[in-house]
Amino acid sequence: xxxxxxxxxxxxxxxxxxxxxxxxxxxxxxxxxxxxxxxxxxxxxxxxxxxxxxxxxxxxxxxxxxxxxxxxxxxxxxxxxxxxxxxxxxxxxxxxxxxxxxxxxxxxxxxxxxxxxxxxxxxxxxxxxxxxxxxxxxxxxxxxxxxxxxxxxxxxxxxxxxxxxxxxxxxxxxxxxxxxxxxxxxxxxxxxxxxxxxxxxxxxxxxxxxxxxxx
Numbered sequence: 001x002x003x004x005x006x007x008x009x010x011x012x013x014x015x016x017x018x019x020x021x022x023x024x025x026x027x028x029x030x031x032x033x034x035x036x037x038x039x040x041x042x043x044x045x046x047x048x049x050x051x052x053x054x055x056x057x058x059x060x061x062x063x064x065x066x067x068x069x070x071x072x073x074x075x076x077x078x079x080x081x082x083x084x085x086x087x088x089x090x091x092x093x094x095x096x097x098x099x100x101x102x103x104x105x106x107x108x109x110x111x112x113x114x115x116x117x118x119x120x121x122x123x124x125x126x127x128x129x130x131x132x133x134x135x136x137x138x139x140x141x142x143x144x145x146x147x148x149x150x151x152x153x154x155x156x157x158x159x160x161x162x163x164x165x166x167x168x169x170x171x172x173x174x175x176x177x178x179x180x181x182x183x184x185x186x187x188x189x190x191x192x193x194x195x196x197x198x199x200x201x202x203x204x205x206x207x208x209x210x211x212x213x214x215x
Contacts, residue, residue: 042178045094045106051114054089055134058082072161072214075129075146078153082131087154101177103155104188105199108172111148111192115139144192145170149215160187160215164206169193171213 077083090110096102116138120126128136128143130150139147148170149159158173169191174182181188181200189202197203 043096043099043102045096045102045109047093047095048106048109048113049090049093051134051137053093054110055086056082057135058131071127072142072146075127076149076153077130078150080131080150082134083150084154086134087151090151091155099176100157101174101181104152104157104172104174104177104190107151107155108148108190108192108199111144111151112195112197115144115147115192117141117144117193141168141193148190148192158215160213162189163212163214164209167206169202 078087087107090106091103094102094106096106114137115133117140118138120140120142125142127146128139130147133139133143133147145161145168149161152159152170152172160171160173162169162171169189171183171187172190173186174188175186177186177188177200183189188200190199191197191202191206194201194203
């Protein structure tokens with residue numbers, strides 16, 4: 001009777017195939033977990049509404065000011081029912097829920113995407129109210145900054161104006177935001193007239209210019 005020959009087989013737990021399959025499975029799990037975790041840390045709005053979806057156009061007309069920078073703060077009125085209603089509607093439609101960073105993103109992109117740019121009168125500085133800017137849907141950097149600041153403050157986010165030569169933009173105080181968005185002391189840059197700027201960005205040419213703050 002011939003003796004049966006049994007070839008030595010490598011145990012399954014030592015098999016290279018098992019290790020390859022295990023690594024592949026781990027990579028699949030990580031590819032699912034990491035984006036989910038990142039979304040929780042840095043949520044973004046699902047939708048940016050149009051002005052027509054958020055703003056109740058008033059029958060009366062508000063007047064702005066031919067003014068200087070000292071009067072910017074006089075045009076901050078986040079408790080104005082039209083401003084508060086608009087800010088709340090932006091957040092409601094954005095899907096952000098309770099995340100302050102996500103809420104700030106929604107309001108920033110709403111202002112950036114809905115307000116066109118138009119210059120002030122020749123040799124004059126005209127500051128529009130936030131309601132005026134929502135009504136006309138245009139303005140210069142002053143008007144967009146005033147609107148953005150009003151909307152953010154209407155949902156409890158502190159803001160300040162940042163002045164550089166021939167330009168003004170907004171900073172929002174967001175300790176909750178990720179470090180990549182913040183400049184110093186938890187302030188986040190928001191320039192709504194920069195169409196190519198994302199949340200937390202300002203144009204490269206403006207980064208090192210002398211800055212003064214109000215707010």
